[in-house]
Amino acid sequence: MEDILNILSSQDNIKYLLILFVSILLLLLLSSYKKRRNYKKFINYKIKTFQDIFDVSKEAILIISDKNEILYANSIMINLLNLEEKYLHTTLMIPDIKIQKDWFKLDNLIEKNISIINEIQKFEKSIFLPNGAKKEILVNLYMRNSYMDDKHKNICTTILIADLRSKNNKTELAFSNKLTNLPNQAQAINDLNSLFAKLHLGKRKIALLLLDIDNFSTLRSIVGYEQTDIILKKFADYLVMLSKELNFSVYHTIHNNFLLLMPEVGSKEDVLYIASSIKNRLITFYQMGNSNLHLTASAGIAIYPDNSTTLNLLDNAYKALEKAEKNGHGRIEFYHTDEKKHNYDEMKLYNDVHKALSKNEFEMYYQPIVDAQTQEVVAAEALIRWNHSEYGMIRPDIFISIMEKTGLIVELGKYVLKEVLMQQKRWQDFKFKQIEVAINISMLELETGKFVENVAQQLEEYKVPAHVIKFEVTEGIAMISEEKTSRQLEELNKMGLDISLDDFGTGYTSFSYLKKIPASYLKIDRSIIINVAQNIEDQRITKAIIDLGHTLGMQIIVEGIEDKKMYEMVKSLGCDYIQGYYFSKPLPVFEFQKLLRR
Numbered sequence: 001m002e003d004i005l006n007i008l009s010s011q012d013n014i015k016y017l018l019i020l021f022v023s024i025l026l027l028l029l030l031s032s033y034k035k036r037r038n039y040k041k042f043i044n045y046k047i048k049t050f051q052d053i054f055d056v057s058k059e060a061i062l063i064i065s066d067k068n069e070i071l072y073a074n075s076i077m078i079n080l081l082n083l084e085e086k087y088l089h090t091t092l093m094i095p096d097i098k099i100q101k102d103w104f105k106l107d108n109l110i111e112k113n114i115s116i117i118n119e120i121q122k123f124e125k126s127i128f129l130p131n132g133a134k135k136e137i138l139v140n141l142y143m144r145n146s147y148m149d150d151k152h153k154n155i156c157t158t159i160l161i162a163d164l165r166s167k168n169n170k171t172e173l174a175f176s177n178k179l180t181n182l183p184n185q186a187q188a189i190n191d192l193n194s195l196f197a198k199l200h201l202g203k204r205k206i207a208l209l210l211l212d213i214d215n216f217s218t219l220r221s222i223v224g225y226e227q228t229d230i231i232l233k234k235f236a237d238y239l240v241m242l243s244k245e246l247n248f249s250v251y252h253t254i255h256n257n258f259l260l261l262m263p264e265v266g267s268k269e270d271v272l273y274i275a276s277s278i279k280n281r282l283i284t285f286y287q288m289g290n291s292n293l294h295l296t297a298s299a300g301i302a303i304y305p306d307n308s309t310t311l312n313l314l315d316n317a318y319k320a321l322e323k324a325e326k327n328g329h330g331r332i333e334f335y336h337t338d339e340k341k342h343n344y345d346e347m348k349l350y351n352d353v354h355k356a357l358s359k360n361e362f363e364m365y366y367q368p369i370v371d372a373q374t375q376e377v378v379a380a381e382a383l384i385r386w387n388h389s390e391y392g393m394i395r396p397d398i399f400i401s402i403m404e405k406t407g408l409i410v411e412l413g414k415y416v417l418k419e420v421l422m423q424q425k426r427w428q429d430f431k432f433k434q435i436e437v438a439i440n441i442s443m444l445e446l447e448t449g450k451f452v453e454n455v456a457q458q459l460e461e462y463k464v465p466a467h468v469i470k471f472e473v474t475e476g477i478a479m480i481s482e483e484k485t486s487r488q489l490e491e492l493n494k495m496g497l498d499i500s501l502d503d504f505g506t507g508y509t510s511f512s513y514l515k516k517i518p519a520s521y522l523k524i525d526r527s528i529i530i531n532v533a534q535n536i537e538d539q540r541i542t543k544a545i546i547d548l549g550h551t552l553g554m555q556i557i558v559e560g561i562e563d564k565k566m567y568e569m570v571k572s573l574g575c576d577y578i579q580g581y582y583f584s585k586p587l588p589v590f591e592f593q594k595l596l597r598r
Helices: 002-008 011-033 036-053 075-082 105-114 165-174 183-198 216-223 225-246 268-283 312-324 345-357 395-408 409-429 443-447 451-462 474-479 482-495 510-514 534-553 564-572 589-597
Strands: 060-065 070-073 096-099 102-105 121-129 137-147 153-161 206-213 251-253 255-260 286-288 289-295 297-304 332-334 364-370 376-388 392-394 434-440 469-474 498-504 520-525 555-559 578-581
Touching: 060 075, 070 075, 075 153, 096 105, 102 105, 105 137, 121 286, 183 251, 183 255, 183 312, 206 216, 206 225, 206 268, 206 312, 216 225, 225 251, 225 255, 225 268, 268 297, 289 534, 297 312, 312 332, 312 395, 345 376, 345 395, 364 409, 364 589, 376 395, 376 409, 376 578, 376 589, 395 409, 409 434, 409 443, 409 451, 409 469, 409 589, 434 498, 443 482, 451 482, 451 534, 469 482, 482 498, 520 534, 534 555
Parallel strands: 297 332, 376 434, 434 469, 469 498, 498 520, 520 555, 555 578
Antiparallel strands: 060 070, 060 153, 096 102, 096 121, 121 137, 137 153, 206 255, 206 297, 251 255, 286 289, 364 376, 364 578, 376 392
């Protein structure tokens, strides 16, 4: 019994299945000739057993005579053909079947191939249309003709029909998003592989644009699952409409992430235009009641062959999206090949970072901040390095994102604060010049809700005055959760700690937040001043930021000063403090102390 069920479960064994049916037919014929009652009862029992087995088959099975009389049909075939309860020896209502491009009546198909005896005939991926049915069915049809007697006069045909609808549905489900019915990431990978295989046919650029609707979990908690699902469906419809106009493919990868595959890209600016258009459309995209729901999206872009190979195109798009999300809402970031200047095994780093804190593999470095007029060291920024047992010293831009993904960034933040406070205490005890040290804060640290409490506790433990510690918060973080961030920064401010707004100028809503963040310092990002010595527009922008900061009572720090020309220019524009390699790179504590002794 088990062997028979195994045969039935596999389409690869259809040949043996049909042989079994022929055997059943012979048993039926044999039973009609036998006279003895006990033997006949035994045969009937065996026939009933085989019929029960065939009824659990997933395939539809039919045996008809050469006069189109039904000799046997299992339960699947009865439902498929809508047969009457007493179907035996009734004439089959002839269904239609399409083989390749031609339609046949089933009896005509049998008659056409009636001379082929004891050989399985395969008609795969055919269209089957039972009488009275409105929908066509995609099937694999298998047929075998057999003699019914020793004289080879009467022929019966065994037919097996495999309904491919459920198989296709499963395939569609595996490669589509249930909510929006858009193809999913698995389908995107398949399509990418097909596209890559055709690259040799022409010189083409391929772009991947990953979109993420910002702060979606918070949005869901405010408007509910039903509304956010409607938003996703409407956004999917909008992207599909846009794709037809601009010739790209749309995929709904996961949750609130969408992927756009652009097979014919002219330039980087073309992709940026599409990303910007979508981002701008989102601002007034969804209406609840009489008001628009303000939505933003972050975007990551990777382009082949400009900055990615075919093997890592999707990975690099995700890295670009991660960078965009890290820098705040509504950002668009391209992946750049110079972002990966290392040969580290990222999976190894991901695993090793869990042990790094307990093994004391992290070290503090300090980069001087100098007075713009006197060039005197007046402060420093605390920067962490990972002294990996295999790779040696690893920069924070390599491992910080891993710490954030694992949640260990919170513990790392506590470690940095402790190390800086202990170092300040040593400098205090040994009568070093007292300077303010800036420490960077991550979003995850602020979201724990216990950040301020931990700072107060450690200040008390190490007996260090609050005014020698300054916390730097990036502009992007400040914009993510304005009310919560402002409240915690106000509490730190009341404790006597200064706040510096870092990376200023990299966001698109910067000025509206300046008056809400209790910052005493404003640090202009190096991307703003990189060409300040030569570019008049950059000089005007830098001057405007400095004047604005001063108007709001802030002191201005300019980072990224690499040479004397840059220094002279930003000094003339009125900045207060300078940081950059022109004065010093980040130094281990024993080297930095030499600067304090001067």
